[in-house]
Amino acid sequence: MPSQPTVMQARLKNIATCLTGAAATVDVLADNLKNPALDAISTTTQSLSKSVETIKQNKSDCAQLLEETHKLLNAIILVYIKSETGAELAPSVLTHIVKFTKTLHQIHAFLEAQQKTSSVKKLFRQGEMSRLLKECKTGLQEGLDFFQIERVNVMADVTQMCEDAQRRHQEVLCMIETLYDGRSFEGASYTSRVYSSSYNSSNSISIIRKTQSCCIVPDSAT
Template sequence: MPPSKITGILVDNIVATVNTVIPLLNELHDGFGPPFILAISNTAVSLMCALQNMKRNKEECCQLTENIHGIISAIVNLYLQSETPGSLPPAMLEHVGKFTETLHKIHTFVEAQQDSNKIKQFFRQNQMSALLKDCRTGLQLALDNFAITSQVTLSHDINEMQTKTRRMHAELPRIDFSSLRLHNFGSWFFHVPNFEQVPDKIFYGRDSELTQIVQMLTQQCAKIAILGPGGIGKTNLARAALHHPDVAAKYKDQLFVSCESATTNVEVAGLIGAHLGLKPGKNLTKSVLSSLAKKSTCLLILDNLETTWEPLNSRGGTEDLLSTLTDIPHLALIVTMRGAEHPAKVQWTRPFLPPLAPLSAEAARQTFNDIADYYHESKDIDKLLQFTDNMPLAVDLMAHLVAYEG
């Protein structure tokens, strides 16, 4: 059989299997509205259309998409087996979020294979090679995270899964939502893609910064930059503000978008669009702005934005995106970035939050003790802390090392 016909059959099989799990995602979204599910569904539908229209690199496209059915099945099954209806533990939810980003990248790669212009192909060759590498890495990570081998996809009974999803959906009105809390996260768990529990102990020595941010956010839809060197705790401080009861009470919609994988403002907009559940496209900036403008109140956190802001060739676009976002009056914005410089073109709320400094010696000791509380010899703790310079990330890593190794 000619290779083209074999590829055509393979494409048809991939599309058919993915189409069997799309209704499961829709049932799950309609019943519980968990983060990322709508984005995965919309992206998968669009991806299957792009797969059928590709003109080049068909083998690579098939390799990238042949396991998507199994991964989606695994995600749905995790929700069906969870103790709390319609929710997942934060660590697993992080895996779902990362898969959503990978699925968007796969869609971008496959959609680019529809272009038959050889000149464009030549100039985009390096870009596509880097994107393909990211897709493969992200896909393998998803296969590992959801315990799926690349050779074997899951064989769940689709009809049984769909029946269980509908039954859970039908029982939804009888569920006491006040009891649907995971650890100490609170009701915002159903609105925010929270990637990990942030214990209060992490914020020893950050009370003043947290108080200032909460006051700014509750008094107005503030625009705040959390700055400082790497490992200083910028992300954890942003999450602490997001989780604060006063902030959660004011902002009906909350989005935490990790931007370290983005290299341009268009990719940042794509990540925001994924969290909003928008259908993927070449440039989602207008769709993102329109969607955010329709919300009554919203807090948007762009974490690790330095990836797109530090390079001079992408800085202007990043600042333009921030400027248009801050033009939305009811949108509060927090960005976390390495360094001490605020991006231009944004009316940042004053007074500026000072760049974060290392923890005090006492705060570092408290953090360390909470993580490795069995390690009681203070002289040894002091000796270990000397290696951390009281940097929160270093303290955390050292404490976990002690906890595991003794």
């Protein structure tokens, strides 16, 4: 008789399910807005959801990082839905979306290092791993603070979370239908300038080392 999943295994599985749904919605936004930051967010989130099954160590830290990642993904999706145009977002919002891509890649690197046979972990000393985790938490907290997201247990009711995700996905599809009336994509263009270099989630170590040069944030943004 197969063993029952532990509480942590169930928690991680629920997170993966929610991340997959959120990534699909962000992917729709990225494809239609031609937004490189959203494209990077979608790609990396899909990779994160797949990597959940291979996490062997520090599962609690990984679960917390992924849950807060999911909160920020939903916040970004809602910002676009509420904008009704999908492109005309405030520069400060777009800047934080770009910053989130950096944090996502740091989280991806941390999760890779928690695999039992991870080649990534061998490149990190314990102090470097602790510093990476701290940077992940700091980046997420900045996003949570900016989007005014409270720390609540959003994974308590997975069924409700999936229903909410389906509703948001449909709202995004409806919004996209309004984007083909000839209006310009100024917001997407601004993000393209801010997001000066696309990330590659499969090369997380290189990303971390080059983050400052790849992610350019305007001095005037707040």
